[in-house]
Amino acid sequence: MSIPKEYIPHEIESKWKSAWNESIYYFDWNENKRPQYVIDTPPPYPTGNFHIGNSLNWCYIDFVARYKRMRGYNVMFPQGWDCHGLPTEVKVEEINGITKNQVPRAEFRRLCEELTSENIKKMRETMLELGFSTDWSNEFVTMDPSYYVKTQRSFVKMHEKDHIYQEEHPVNWCPRCETAIAFAEVEYESRYTNLNYLHFDKLKIATTRPELLAACVAVAINPEDKRYNDYIGKAIKVPVFGQEVKVISDDNVDPSFGTGVVMICTFGDKQDVRWWSEHNLPLRKAIDKNGYMTAIAGKYEGMTISECKAAIIGDLESKSLLYDQEHMEQNVGMCWRCKTPIEILSEKQWFVRINPDEILSTAEQIEWIPEHMKVRLQNWTGTMEWDWCISRQRIFATPIPVWYCRKCGQTMVAKEEWLPLDPTQNNPPVNCECGSNDFEAEEDVLDTWMDSSITPLHVSGWLTRDDTLLPTQLRPQGHDIIRTWAFYTILRSMSLTKIKPWDTILINGMVLGEDGHKMSKSAGNIISPDEVIANYGADSFRQWAAVGGTPGSDVMYRWKDVISASRFLQKMWSIYRFSMTHLENFDFDKNKRNLKELPLVDQWVLSRLNKVVISTTKSMDQYQFDEAFKQLRGFIWDVVADNYIELVKSRLYGEDIDDKLSAQYTLYTILNILIRMLAPFVPFISEEMYSRMGFETSVHLSEWPVGYKGDIDDDIEQQGELIKDIVASVRRYKSEAGIALNAPLKKIEIYATIPDIRDIAGATNSKVECMPGTPDFDYVPVEIKANMGVIGPKFRKKAGNIISKLNELDPKVAHEQISHGNLVIEVDGEEVELEPEALVIEKEVMSGGREVDVLDVKGIVIVIVK
């Protein structure tokens, strides 16, 4: 079987993509021999584009999933799709040239489902290209009845526990989307606005929102503010509209802002809501759900907010009530989808009761990687001021299974066994307590987070199996949305099961473009994973994901990283090709060797290999993929390719059968272990190499190698390193002297005892001899240095002076002294005695006129006889 010289990723990757049987990645629900490892894969929003940020996240997941399988876990790496939401509604309206109210609800929903299915298909394809070991038998789609029945049942269960309730309460409202939104959906942006100074009856106030004068319900001052003390408790008249409001005092009024007098409206901002509830103020709604002024705005009724603002300012000016304006910066809350400034309206909505303490204590029981990301959740949790508003005024979402009796007004929440259902399509199967069967359906639907915050429950078999697998072992997620998914999911999991959703959270960073900015459409620095695969293949892309940065840190996308990754594949392939041609007729099972029987160089490389296995395993266990892969790559390139192979070539090409078999045994062992460790990172090339070695099962069903501490021998390693260094040094010598690298030298004399010099002779193509004693040359000590590891702790404060004293010494004299015993020097008038271990003496060897060259390798003299 000949192995092509060039590694062509496209051919190999597409071959395996179609050859692989995906069922090898299925989670086995019916076995209990292996420990479970369930991954709560984040369900992406099906935009149709599986972007590079997803890809980074999924590479991490796949590294873990493949690694854990090889370590003997029963792994579930499911894939879900978080379908519901506004962007799809908008897209459907765009594609079909309609608005959602022009077609029946069911029809509109069907159009959304269709588009979503197409998008899922596209994204699945990219995931397959990238070689993810997804368990497609556990795929879930939140818009399917089989999934949203769980969302609905969770609603009913939480309602029964009083964790969900309906109430009129201020909510964040997007007038463009005509829906309530949660705090998590509010984005803040700095904008400029005018601060308007108004005559307000006897007082002067400053406000950025004069259009809300009609909604003014009080005026507030700081109790410490002497200027206005007399007004507290008095009533004053609101200009233009004439309603009488009370002057109240509150510590939160900043006397230095504006005039120190603030008008309170229902509602200009969050602070208004706080004051409104603390001081039990009345409610005046001046803005309706569509963003128009209401009847209480009098002649301004029906205007938009900005029209009203302009009109009122004009009127105030003409009545000389506006006496000053100041340009100022202001942070405006906006809808994260459409960037329309949000309003705070009081509406009847459904809420989930939040329990910050429970969320915080649960977060403590979860391992966060990196640890500091937990703080973000804690900070966010601490700022929650009111409950989570879960009702939305949209169509493409999970329906709220509720009706209202038209006769008596009673709310009927569906029974779990009726679900799934859409109340706008089905009537309840029973009559109301009052006997009526005339119901009005709840048209509001659920926030999509109600779907996606139960994914760990869903993948664990909650409501479909007697036992759930909770907690799941891992949730991988980007750090941009910690506040939402972590908060909501912990909340739901605790409310519904009292079990934490995950053991571990693995956070990934954002992907930055080559310009250093977060990759985004608006920045125009987008690279798609498909583009990278088309050029260099999935294995190269995956290496970028592994070594681009530590999990949690942002990772810059760089073409050159992918290019060097593809070079590594070629290098590995070349090592493999070389090895395999020397292993053609080698039977591993018949030629097993005991470690100690092997030549020194083989023992050395195997000792190093065991160390790499142990440290790579440790890095994988800590999710440090960059460390793990760099160790592998470094070992393969530096140790195996540049040194080990060069050292054993002569044995592989030589006549000595036993020497040759030892090298073959060692090479085979190295390959077998390295290929399996590469498998989680570069699944395609690993499979190709593994299968060509004659294994019938997939490398992805093999076991992760075990490193044995007992096979690590520091003495052997030291001797092996010396051999490696001597050969490298001779290679360098030849290179610098212009001698062909395979040209023989007359003789190489090594002034040290090395038990096994056959590979030195082989690699240098020269006669090698270990010489007894010291060479017949003059040593010239050139420098005397302090060994700080010894001197520092021993002499403390004196160490500094000892160093400067040592620098003054003549290295020759010092060396003379130290060769007879300890070095005694005078420091600060005291005699200090230094042991040989405390010093390092650098020497040069003079060739003294002999017709030879002399090399120095770690203090050992090598004589080259030309």
Add this chain to the structure above:
RNA sequence: GGGCCCGUGGUCUAGCUGGUUAUGACAUCGCCUUUACACGGCGGGGAUCCUGCGUUCGAAUCGCAGCGGGCCCA
């Protein structure tokens, strides 16, 4: 305004439980067709380890302050 993270050759980065010679990749320059690989090998140049103060015999590493960047939030 608050919180978290980060600042290391031209670029990106390792080290950061303190030990004097700071890792690697990419880029750059020079040499080499050598029984796997020129998508390779060997060698070279290139760093005020953001700044300042402090702790210490000794600081890239620990502390404080400042400057700069990123992210999350208000």
